Amino acid sequence: MESIDAARIIGYFKGKSILITGSTGFLGKILVEKILRVQPDVNKIYLIVRGTDALSAKQRVDQEVIGTELFNLLRERNGKRFQEFVGEKVVALAGDIISENLGLEDPMVEELAKDIDIIVNIAATTNFYERYDVSLDVNVMGVKHLCQFAKQCSKLKMFMQVSTAYVSGDRAGLIRETPIKPGESLREGTYLDIDAELRLVREAKKELLFNAGDDAKKTERKAMKELGIQRARHFGWSNTYVFTKAMGEMLLGQLRGDMPVVIMRPSIITSVQAEPLPGWMLGTRTIDTLIIGYAKQNLSCFLGDLSMVVDVIPGDMVVNAMMAAMVAHSEEKGAQAVYHATSSLGNPATYAMLYEAGRRHFYQNPRVGKNGEVIPTKEMYFFTTIARFRLFMFLTYKLPMEILHLVNLLLCGRFSDLYNDMNRKYKYVMHLVDVYGPFAFFQGCYDDMNLERLRSKMTMKTPEDQMFNFDPRTINWEEYFYRIHIPGVLKYLCK
Numbered sequence: 347m348e349s350i351d352a353a354r355i356i357g358y359f360k361g362k363s364i365l366i367t368g369s370t371g372f373l374g375k376i377l378v379e380k381i382l383r384v385q386p387d388v389n390k391i392y393l394i395v396r397g398t399d400a401l402s403a404k405q406r407v408d409q410e411v412i413g414t415e416l417f418n419l420l421r422e423r424n425g426k427r428f429q430e431f432v433g434e435k436v437v438a439l440a441g442d443i444i445s446e447n448l449g450l451e452d453p454m455v456e457e458l459a460k461d462i463d464i465i466v467n468i469a470a471t472t473n474f475y476e477r478y479d480v481s482l483d484v485n486v487m488g489v490k491h492l493c494q495f496a497k498q499c500s501k502l503k504m505f506m507q508v509s510t511a512y513v514s515g516d517r518a519g520l521i522r523e524t525p526i527k528p529g530e531s532l533r534e535g536t537y538l539d540i541d542a543e544l545r546l547v548r549e550a551k552k553e554l555l556f557n558a559g560d561d562a563k564k565t566e567r568k569a570m571k572e573l574g575i576q577r578a579r580h581f582g583w584s585n586t587y588v589f590t591k592a593m594g595e596m597l598l599g600q601l602r603g604d605m606p607v608v609i610m611r612p613s614i615i616t617s618v619q620a621e622p623l624p625g626w627m628l629g630t631r632t633i634d635t636l637i638i639g640y641a642k643q644n645l646s647c648f649l650g651d652l653s654m655v656v657d658v659i660p661g662d663m664v665v666n667a668m669m670a671a672m673v674a675h676s677e678e679k680g681a682q683a684v685y686h687a688t689s690s691l692g693n694p695a696t697y698a699m700l701y702e703a704g705r706r707h708f709y710q711n712p713r714v715g716k717n718g719e720v721i722p723t724k725e726m727y728f729f730t731t732i733a734r735f736r737l738f739m740f741l742t743y744k745l746p747m748e749i750l751h752l753v754n755l756l757l758c759g760r761f762s763d764l765y766n767d768m769n770r771k772y773k774y775v776m777h778l779v780d781v782y783g784p785f786a787f788f789q790g791c792y793d794d795m796n797l798e799r800l801r802s803k804m805t806m807k808t809p810e811d812q813m814f815n816f817d818p819r820t821i822n823w824e825e826y827f828y829r830i831h832i833p834g835v836l837k838y839l840c841k
């Protein structure tokens with residue numbers, strides 16, 4: 347691999363046409379902004395956006411992508427020319443990856459097929475407990491449709507699939523950057539057949555329709571969510587999201603032919619660390635749910651061992667790694683490179699660092715209640731097993747709540763408000779346990795040797811080169827959590 351510096355990355359995107367999915371989401375916006383900022387001479391950036399027609403897709407891109415604070419730096423740099431510049435470069439396409447040809451009309455497909463150099467699939471349904479049919483449609487069939495589309499692109503140089511490090515499951519020890527083989531599952535004795543899973547869903551939906559009662563839609567939603575979890579656990583994954591992302595990777599491996607493919611697997615993506623807007627983020631997930639719960643003082647205790655590692659990686663570093671990897675593997679016929687965009691091996695962050703940063707932040711910037719009173723920052727207690735935590739929750743909250751429920755019935759609903767409030771808080775905490783539990787006790791460590799090899803090819807001599815830094819060892823996590831991430835979560839997620 348030749349050496350890579352900023353000039354080479356920037357130069358690579360000159361005159362290229364790039365099709366990106368998932369641009370209205372968190373990571374997608376960071377990529378679109380970065381390409382436009384570093385390479386104004388990119389030919390076109392086509393954004394597949396769900397919308398009823400071209401106008402609604404354009405409106406979504408204007409409001410949800412270009413119109414966000416993340417683009418302020420680019421807006422400032424371009425001054426009055428900003429709208430014109432973006433209008434020339436960014437093309438919003440109303441489409442949906444769950445449909446063949448991405449839901450685009452044939453003439454558009456033909457036109458794009460002649461123009462596209464790079465495809466970046468960022469779109470996904472990231473809900474851990476999504477309906478199985480929906481997850482399969484987006485995270486698996488979406489990859490298939492993009493792959494089929496990619497094969498029509500006469501000058502395609504790169505297909506990048508954004509996956510997740512958690513496709514490897516909850517295993518302990520060193521987790522390598524290896525592709526998922528056809529049929530591979532995490533449970534011994536099982537063979538994962540994607541077609542069989544698709545058939546299973548079709549059959550289940552047919553049966554649900556046949557037995558449909560008054561609440562058919564609700565019943566179907568519940569059944570599809572349950573089926574997703576059941577199938578995920580059957581094959582050894584903890585939730586529907588990571589399970590279907592794994593199937594997406596598997597299918598791409600089977601269908602890619604000689605297309606140059608890069609699979610980027612980030613761990614937990616956190617707020618922008620450096621450029622263009624430190625602290626910027628979108629969407630509340632995993633550790634941010636905890637930060638928000640702590641900020642609102644809804645959480646007095648939670649799960650976790652503070653000495654354990656939480657594998658996080660800032661969104662801008664993920665994008666830098668994606669851009670460098672695209673350059674490194676462009677036009678490499680038949681290549682399939684897998685990268686972990688992770689930090690646990692090179693520079694592990696611990697839950698203790700995150701918690702200390704949160705305490706420090708809230709002691710120095712105490713929260714203020716509705717009437718202007720200062721809310722004292724409480725210490726949080728951490729349970730080191732899920733069983734102990736559940737027992738605590740049962741004895742402290744669930745049992746008194748059930749008694750209150752009975753009293754409330756006897757007193758004709760006098761305590762309904764109190765009961766409903768307690769019940770809401772209880773459900774919120776238990777939901778966090780479901781979502782966050784697997785992360786809290788995760789004992790794996792992501793080997794990022796492939797990414798390290800790519801890093802070693804990067805020359806970091808000029809300030810411009812630093813713009814493409816994706817080395818988590820350059821981050822002081824305590825300071826990042828304290829000065830950038832926690833203020834970012836409070837500013838952008840707790841508006």
Ligand SMILES: NC(=O)c1ccc[n+]([C@@H]2O[C@H](COP(=O)([O-])OP(=O)(O)OC[C@H]3O[C@@H](n4cnc5c(N)ncnc54)[C@H](OP(=O)(O)O)[C@@H]3O)[C@@H](O)[C@H]2O)c1
Binds near residue numbers: 372374441467615629
């Ligand atoms: N965030 C993390 O911590 C994290 C960690 C590891 C890996 N990842 C991966 O990184 C990628 C981006 O994650 P994110 O956090 O940016 O996700 P996100 O904010 O939830 O955004 C998901 C994007 O996918 C789009 N999308 C969903 N279904 C689609 C469909 N059928 N057709 C076209 N577009 C569709 C969404 O469009 P709408 O606006 O129309 O819904 C949205 O733009 C995902 O592939 C995810 O698996 C994320």
